[in-house]
Amino acid sequence: MQIFSINLSTSSNKLASCRRPLYFNLVLGFFVILGIFSWNVRAYGQIDQSNNSSPIEVVRTIAEKAIKETRFEFRYTMPAKYKETEIVDFSNNFGKNAPGVAYAASSIISGDTQEVTFEISHNDHVKIWINGEVAYDQAADGTVEVVYNEKTYTLKNKFNSRLQKGTNEIFIQAETKGKGDWVFYLQSAGMKEPSASAKNIYFSLEKLAPDIKGSNWLILGRFPAIVQEIETQFKPGEFYKSADEILTWTVPKMEIFADVINNGEFYNWNYHVGGFMWAMQALSDETKQLKYARFSRQWMNFMIDNRPLIEHQVKKLHGVKSAFNTMIDRPMLDYTTAPALPFISRLVREGKFDEREEYTSFVSPIIAYAKKGQVRLQDGTFARKEPVELSVWVDDMFMGIPFLLFSAELSSDKSERERLYNDAASQVISFNKHLFDTGINLYRHTYSSTRPENRYPHWSRANGWGLWAAAEVLLRLPKHHPLYQKIMLIYRSHIDALVKLQNPETGFWRNVLDKTESKDETSGTAIFTMALARGVNNKWLKGAKYKTSAMKGWKALQTAIEKDGTVHGTVVGTNVSMDLKFYYNRPVMDNDTHGLFPLIFAGIEMERMLKK
Template sequence: MKKKTFPILLLIFLLAIGCSKKSPIEKVTKVFEKVKSETIFNLVEVEQKQIKGLNILDFGIEFPEEKHAAFFAKSSVISGEKQQVEIGSSSNIPFAVFVNGKKQFVQPKRRSFEFREIAYDIFNFQDSFNLDFNKGNNEIVIQTLSGERPKIYLKEISPPGKELKLKFGKWVFSKSLRNNFTKTLDLSDLNWQNKKLVMQHSIETPKVRTYPREANNEWTYSNGAAILGLMNIYNYNNDESLYNYVKQFCDFTLTNYDLLRKDYFDNNSLRCADYRMFRKAMLDDTGAPTLPLILIYQKTKDEKYIPLINEMAEYVSHGQARLSDGTLCRPEPVEMTVWADDMFMSAPMLLRVALINDDKSMADDAVKQILNIHNYLWDEKAELHKHAWFDDVKEQSQIFWSRANGWIIWAVTDALQFLPKESESYNKVMKIYNKIIRGIIKYQDTDGIWHQVLNNPTSFGETSGSAMFTMAIAAGVNNGWLDNSYKDHALKGWKAISRKISNDGIVKDICRGTGIGYDEEFYMKRKRFPNDPRGLGALFTCAVEVEKLMKDQ
C-alpha cells in the first residue's frame, strides 16, 4: 500500500508544479476556452420579455386586420393604499384612461409615436399624468379612437431601482365602432380577447453555464471589452482560434441586425437579443460594444462593418449628453453625472474610429474625455479617482471603487499607444498616467491584490480592477514609461490575480455591473459572478503585458 502511495503523491506534486508554471497567456487561454465552449451562435424564439412595469398596448398586433375600428384595453391594478400615482405614456393615437369607471386622462392628439429608454430604468415618455387609485383592486380601461395601428406605452414613473407602487394584471382587448370619448364608461357591448402571445429572438445559451447573465456573444460593453482583450492576445501570439471566434462574433451580430431591429421596433421586443444596439441610450450601448467590429475591420478591411461602426460613432460624438465643456455625462443617478466608466466606454472607440475615418476631431474628443473626466474625479489627497461627479451640486461621489479607477487607467494606457509621442496630447495623457500609477501602487495589498473599495482593505480582493492596474503597470515597464522598480508590483499583481483563476478556466471575484453608490456598503455588498466579462477583457490584456514583462526579465 505504501509503495503505491508514493508515486501517486509524486504525480500530484508534479502536476501542481506544472500548473504553477503555466505562462499568463496559457492561464487565460483556459478561460477563453471555457467562454467559447459556453457560446452558441444561434438565435431562438422565446416568449417576449419586457421591461418591468411597462405596459405595451399594440392594437395593430392584437387586431392586425382592423384598419378603421376604435379599441379598448382593460386590466386590473393592485394598489397598496389609496393614492395618486404619476404615469408616463407614449402614443400615436388619441386615447382616454378610465380608472374604476371614472375618466381621469385624455390624450387628444394624432402624432408620431416617440419613446426612449435614456438610461438604466429611466424613460422619456410623450406625456405624464396622475391617476387616482383605491387601496386594493382597481380596474383600468384604455379607450382609443380609430387610426392606423394604434399603439400606447404606459408605465408608472418611479426613481430607478425603487419598488413600483402599482401591480398591473393581464390585459384584455376589444374593438368597437365607437369613435368618441364619453363621460361614462359602458363596456356591456364589448367582446374581450386575451393579449396575444408575442415571441422575440434571444441568443441561445447552454442550460448550464458559468456566467449566468448576458450571453457571451450579446452586444454589451462587457463583451466588447472582453473581445478587445482577446484581440490583444491574438496580436501578440497569432492564435487563429481567437481571431476566428472574434470574427464569428462580429458576423453573427451583422447577420442578425435586420431581424433584431424588426423585433425591437416593430414588435416592441425591447429586451430582444442585442437590444442595446437599437436602444442607443448611453455609451454602454454604443462605445465599447463597437470595439469588436472595429478590431475586425482593422484586420480584414471588409467594408460591411463600417455602417454599424459609423452609426455608433455618430451617437458617441453627437448623441450622448455632455456638460457645457463637452465632457460626456449621463442622466443617472441624477442629471449631468460624469462617470469614471465613460472614459473607457468612449476613448478607445473614438481613437480607433478616428484612424479608420481619418478624423482628427474624434481623436481630439477622446483626449478631451480623458483630461476632463480625470480632472472632475481626481482626489489629490488620496491620489485616486472617485466614481462620479455630480454636476448639479458640483461635488464628487464619495467612494474610490476599484473598477472605476481601473476603467480610467485602462483607457489612459490604451490612449498612449495611439497618440503621437511628439504631441501635446500625448504629454498631457502621460502626466495623468504617471499620477495614477504613483497613487494606485500605494493601495496594493501585500499579497498583490487591490480591494473592491481601494482604501478599505476589509473589502474583498477584486479581480477586474486588479487586472487593470497590473496591466497598466506592466505596460508601463514594457513601453519604457516606468522604470524597472515597478516590475515587482506587476508580478505581485499577476500572482494574486492568477490565484483567482481555476485550472478549468473559471475566474472568481469579479464585481458585477455597478452604478453610482452613495456609501461604502453599496460597493462592499455587490455580487460577484464567475467569468463576468466585465473582468475578462482586462484579464486577457493583463496576461499579454505580464508575459512580455516576464520574457524581458
C-alpha cells in the first residue's frame, strides 16, 4: 500500500451538466404542440428512451463514471469559521509544558433572548464571564473529555447562561498545570441548528475585531499567574507585561486539514460508499473485469493507510468534523460494520493477498464491536441512542446483519461461527417483531422502545434495507438453520406486499410506499428490483408476477440512468419522523451513492435472471 498523496489545489472537477439548453426544450415543445412527434416523460423529468443494453452494460456505466471521476487524494483546507463546536487550543500558541494562564475573548450572537445550556470540556481550571457575570468556574483533572456518540459528541460539564438577543460578550480565563493539552471545547444545542431549546447561536469577532477574518476568538498569554486587571474585559490595543515580555492580543494558530476533493463523493467513510465498493467487487466477479475490484481496493487501502492521519486530525488537531471523522470512535453501525463490508468481503473471498494482515487488523476490532460494543435492546436487537433513546431503525438490518454473516464465514472457530449465524438470523426475527406492520406487511421506519405507541411511516429505502438483509441471510445462512424457513416467510410476505404497491404507471416504488401522493424514488426501487430478481434466481419466488415486477422495476430504473452513468432521483440521507410531509419533501440528488450501489446489485441480479 501507499502513503497518502495530497493535492494542494482547491479546485475540483465538476460533473458535466446533463441539462439541455432552454431554447432546445422550447423548440421540442413547439413540435409537440404541432403533433409532429411526442414522447412519454418519465419520473424525474427524464425522456423515456428505448434502452437495448443489457443490465450489466447499463450499470457498468455507473462504475465507469465513478472510476473516471475519483482521485484518492487529499487537498488542504481551513476549518469552517462557523461550526457546531468552538475549540481554542492555547498550546498551539503558548506551548504545553509549563504552568500558565491565558485569556480568550469573543462575542456570542443570539437570535433571541433565551436561557441556554452550554457544554464544556477543558484540561485544568477555567472561568467564564458572559456579559460581565461569572457563568462558569470549575477545575478539571487535566483530561479533556470528549465522548463520541452516534452522530454527536458530549462534553463533560454543563452550565446555563441567559443570553440577550444580539451580541453577548464572553471572556474566558484558562489555566494549565503544564502537563498536557491546554484547550477547551464549548458547544450548545443552538450552535448545531435552531431548536426548541436554543435559537441561532454563533460566535463571532464582528464587534470586538471586525477586520479579523478566519477566527472567532482573540487570545492573550502566556502569563505565569492570573492578571487581575484583565480578568473580566477585553481592551483593544492594550499591551501587558509579563516578566521581560510584552504580550498583546492575537488569534489562535490555525491548523490546516487534509480534506476530500469534490465532497469525497466516491471515497468518503460511510455505509453507502462502503456499499458502493462492495458492489464494485460483485461487479468485478460478474464481468471478470479486474478494474472494478481494483477501484474497491484503492479505496480500502486509502482508508487503511490514512487512518493514523484521520485519527491525528480528530484527536490531536481537534478536527471533530474533519475528513472521515466518522471512522474514529463512532458507536454506530453506519460507521463501523456497514462501511467495512468490502474489507471483510475481500477477506472471505480471497485467500492470500499482500495486505491480508493489515485488513485483518482493520476488521478485527469492528467484529468485536458488532458482537459486544453495539447498543442493543434487552432482547439483543440492534438499537440506537440518537435521536431517540433505544430506538430500532429498520436501516440497521442492512447496516449490521450482512457483516455478521461475513464474520461467520471468516471465522475458523465452529462455535463462534454458529454464534454469529444465530445472531444474524435472530436479528431478522427481532426486527420483524418490533417493526413489521402485519396489517400491510411493510416495515415502519423506526420503533421507539420508550414510546412504542409512536407510528412511523413505511419509508421505501428503509424497507429496502430490511428486505436486502433478509435476502442476504437466505443467501448465506446454512439452509438447515432452525430460523431459515421463518426468515423465508418474512421475505416472501414482504415481497408480496411490495409487488402490490409498485406504481402501475411508472414501475417505480414511491418514497412512502403506501401513499400515492408520494413521489417515485430510485434507491428503494433498485433494492426491491434486486431482491425480486434474486428471489427468482434462487427459486425463493415462484410465479410469473415476481419476474414481471422485477422487469417493470428495471425498465423504470433505466429511465433514471443517463448514458454517461449519471443517476437521477435518489432521496438523500433521511432521519426519522412521524410527519409524512417530512418524507414527501426530502430532496433528491444526482449520483447519490445511496442509490448507486443498489443499482449495481440490481443490474447483476437482473442480468442473471434474464440469462435464465
